[in-house]
Amino acid sequence: MRMRIKLLVFIWFISLSASAQNKQLIYNFDDLPQNLLTNPGGETNFDMHIGLPLLSQIHLSAGSSGVSLYDIFQEGGSVNDRIRRSLFKMTRRDFFTVNQQLEIFSIGWRDQKRRYYTAGIYQELDAFLYFPKDPALLAYEGNKNYIGKNFNFSDAAFTADALNVFHIGFTNYYSEDLNYGFRGKIYSGVFNSYSVGNKGTFRTELSPEGPNIYRHYMNGVDVLINTAGYADLLDAENPSGIGTLSKIGKRAFLGGNLGLGLDAGFTWYPSDQYRVTGSILDIGFIRHSKNVENYRYYGNYQTDGIQLLFPGNNAPSYWDEWEDDLDRNLKDETLTNSYITWRPVKINASIDYGFYENAEPCNCYRPMGRRRYYNHIGAQVFAMKRPRGLNYATTLYYDRTFNENLRAKFTYTADSYSFSNIGLMVSAKLYNFNVYLAADNLLDYTNLAKARNASVQLGFQLLFSRE
Amino acid sequence: MKKPLVKIKFFSAFFLFILLLFSCVKDVDLGQYEEIVLPPQASLDLIFFNLTSEDFTGEQNNRLRAADVTRLDFLDDDYIQNNLKSANLNFRFTNSFQREFVAVIKLLSEGNGVQHEILIPIPAGTTDSPAKVNYTDIINEDQINKIRRSIKMSVEITTHSGPFVDGELQLQSRGFFYFEF
Numbered sequence: 001m002r003m004r005i006k007l008l009v010f011i012w013f014i015s016l017s018a019s020a021q022n023k024q025l026i027y028n029f030d031d032l033p034q035n036l037l038t039n040p041g042g043e044t045n046f047d048m049h050i051g052l053p054l055l056s057q058i059h060l061s062a063g064s065s066g067v068s069l070y071d072i073f074q075e076g077g078s079v080n081d082r083i084r085r086s087l088f089k090m091t092r093r094d095f096f097t098v099n100q101q102l103e104i105f106s107i108g109w110r111d112q113k114r115r116y117y118t119a120g121i122y123q124e125l126d127a128f129l130y131f132p133k134d135p136a137l138l139a140y141e142g143n144k145n146y147i148g149k150n151f152n153f154s155d156a157a158f159t160a161d162a163l164n165v166f167h168i169g170f171t172n173y174y175s176e177d178l179n180y181g182f183r184g185k186i187y188s189g190v191f192n193s194y195s196v197g198n199k200g201t202f203r204t205e206l207s208p209e210g211p212n213i214y215r216h217y218m219n220g221v222d223v224l225i226n227t228a229g230y231a232d233l234l235d236a237e238n239p240s241g242i243g244t245l246s247k248i249g250k251r252a253f254l255g256g257n258l259g260l261g262l263d264a265g266f267t268w269y270p271s272d273q274y275r276v277t278g279s280i281l282d283i284g285f286i287r288h289s290k291n292v293e294n295y296r297y298y299g300n301y302q303t304d305g306i307q308l309l310f311p312g313n314n315a316p317s318y319w320d321e322w323e324d325d326l327d328r329n330l331k332d333e334t335l336t337n338s339y340i341t342w343r344p345v346k347i348n349a350s351i352d353y354g355f356y357e358n359a360e361p362c363n364c365y366r367p368m369g370r371r372r373y374y375n376h377i378g379a380q381v382f383a384m385k386r387p388r389g390l391n392y393a394t395t396l397y398y399d400r401t402f403n404e405n406l407r408a409k410f411t412y413t414a415d416s417y418s419f420s421n422i423g424l425m426v427s428a429k430l431y432n433f434n435v436y437l438a439a440d441n442l443l444d445y446t447n448l449a450k451a452r453n454a455s456v457q458l459g460f461q462l463l464f465s466r467e
Numbered sequence: 468m469k470k471p472l473v474k475i476k477f478f479s480a481f482f483l484f485i486l487l488l489f490s491c492v493k494d495v496d497l498g499q500y501e502e503i504v505l506p507p508q509a510s511l512d513l514i515f516f517n518l519t520s521e522d523f524t525g526e527q528n529n530r531l532r533a534a535d536v537t538r539l540d541f542l543d544d545d546y547i548q549n550n551l552k553s554a555n556l557n558f559r560f561t562n563s564f565q566r567e568f569v570a571v572i573k574l575l576s577e578g579n580g581v582q583h584e585i586l587i588p589i590p591a592g593t594t595d596s597p598a599k600v601n602y603t604d605i606i607n608e609d610q611i612n613k614i615r616r617s618i619k620m621s622v623e624i625t626t627h628s629g630p631f632v633d634g635e636l637q638l639q640s641r642g643f644f645y646f647e648f
Contacts (some may be wrong), residue, residue: 056637069492069495070494070495073495073499073500074494074495074496075494075495075496078502079499079500079502079503080503080504080506138507139505139507140505140506140507141507141508142507142508142510142644142646143508143509144508144509144510144643145508147510208519209474211515211517211639211642212512212515212555212639212641213512213559213639213640213641214510214511214512214641215512216511216512287493303511303512304515305511305512305513305514305515305640305641306513306514306515306537306539307514307515307516307533308514308515308516308535308537308622309516310516310518310522310533310534310535311535312524315535315536316535316538317538318538319537319538319539319540320538321542430483440515444492445491446493447491447492447493447494448491449492449493449494449495451637
């Protein structure tokens with residue numbers, strides 16, 4: 001009984017938060033090469049693939065854990081009342097996220113030892129912003145009704161990245177029961193902005209023992225915003241001109257800030273019908289040294305206002321002295337220091353059960369010596385590292401192969417956006433041409449304004465088998 | 468070969484159509500963004516002082532006088548010029564002199580033109596029982612340009628002439644500023 005309670009608490013806990021980069025529909029889907037991007041140790045149900053350039057994977061997702069478009073802009077009533085209610089409802093753990101990926105080039109092939117190699121380039125845009133509760137409250141409400149409250153600057157945290165990823169990987173069939181794989185990545189950063197670990201508080205206190213009514217405090221302030229790939233675009237005379245596009249293009253193709261990364265994964269069959277998989281993605285970093293600007297604001301300060309001294313004719317410049325004192329104690333600097341950002345590590349793990357055996361003759365070039373099944377039901381856990389810790393999502397899925405040309409996957413995902421995320425993916429093959437379309441949060445598609453998040457993926461590619 | 472390609476096109480178009488058919492954004496009015504107002508209310512310390520008898524000089528018309536002025540450059544900032552809707556200025560005097568005073572507080576423009584004037588009589592007190600005055604001047608939306616045109620605050624304290632008995636005259640002040648962004 002105690003174990004059951006622990007399990008329920010665990011499921012509830014991991015359901016509280018999630019990520020927009022969860023590709024629960026593609027994970028374990030061995031008819032698609034994109035499965036290998038979510039697990040380099042995954043299986044592939046083909047012997048060669050060529051993605052149609054720019055079309056083999058188009059992925060878009062966006063999410064907001066605390067508020068939907070409908071919560072703010074629903075018809076009727078006062079939009080300002082709703083904003084105020086949302087402001088108080090949301091916490092510093094709520095977040096907004098946008099992720100977009102576009103596969104530029106993708107190819108893969110199987111060698112004579114049944115290993116599957118992949119290479120490709122994809123472009124990614126990822127932005128993640130925690131709701132800055134205290135700074136937002138201060139901006140919206142002011143300090144008048146919050147005398148004695150600490151407004152905490154650590155609530156402000158965000159990351160934004162635009163980059164190209166060049167990758168090459170392989171999947172090795174160690175035995176009939178175990179596959180493992182690795183993928184090496186070179187990150188070519190186009191733009192980065194990173195502000196995490198900010199510190200400090202602003203507080204206004206009644207000051208019965210002091211010389212004035214209040215005392216205003218800025219304590220332990222240290223706010224740092226790192227940027228790379230931003231400064232020269234801002235300075236450009238024509239930010240949308242050919243020169244700027246050329247700069248972005250160079251950075252996208254290894255001319256900017258570079259980094260290295262690694263993916264790893266495995267597939268293990270404890271028995272014919274049970275399959276266990278796991279992967280860890282984007283263990284890597286980018287070193288930002290080119291076109292870097294860091295904006296820092298730091299120090300301690302307290303003030304009671306301006307004291308008049310009544311000196312007679314030569315009145316001091318009270319305001320200038322007050323401002324000088326402020327500037328001496330709270331410093332504002334623009335620096336050009338290099339910095340390193342770690343990529344958001346993602347972890348997948350799953351267990352599933354196959355049934356309704358597929359008795360079609362197998363392809364002996366592939367490690368398919370074991371029994372195969374048309375249907376799989378399973379559970380998957382996804383975790384992703386974000387600045388304040390791991391975000392999680394849990395998925396239950398049903399994967400159904402209708403025939404060798406048509407397959408679908410249904411998912412139910414619980415995450416911090418909702419407990420009613422139903423997803424569907426359909427993949428079809430006609431001769432060597434494959435097309436797939438995946439979308440989650442289908443229940444919210446009838447009114448996307450009420451959705452806390454939504455994602456869609458689609459792609460076209462050529463798949464070949466040595467039959 | 469032509470037929471399968473047609474099927475693929477049909478297949479992809481069908482699913483995109485289904486997705487688009489059921490996907491819509493409704494029951495929302497995005498035009499409401501024009502009504503969004505951020506209404507912060509700020510409480511800020513302003514000036515303070517502690518006057519003793521030595522600060523009073525000059526004898527004009529049998530009156531003693533102490534005066535000073537400070538710039539308040541933040542009154543020229545955009546958020547005051549564009550977004551300040553109203554303001555309350557709160558002044559708290561504590562008088563332990565056994566004599567009355569009159570305080571005149573003025574908001575002045577760059578050229579020292581008087582934009583707003585507040586006159587506060589301060590009754591006599593004693594060291595043991597100082598007189599306290601808590602005066603709030605309300606500057607509403609119709610008058611807010613007085614603040615927008617101002618950049619300095621002056622204080623003039625006058626009292627009748629004659630010898631002082633020990634005591635102090637203190638001022639504490641704050642402003643409540645009501646914005647709409």
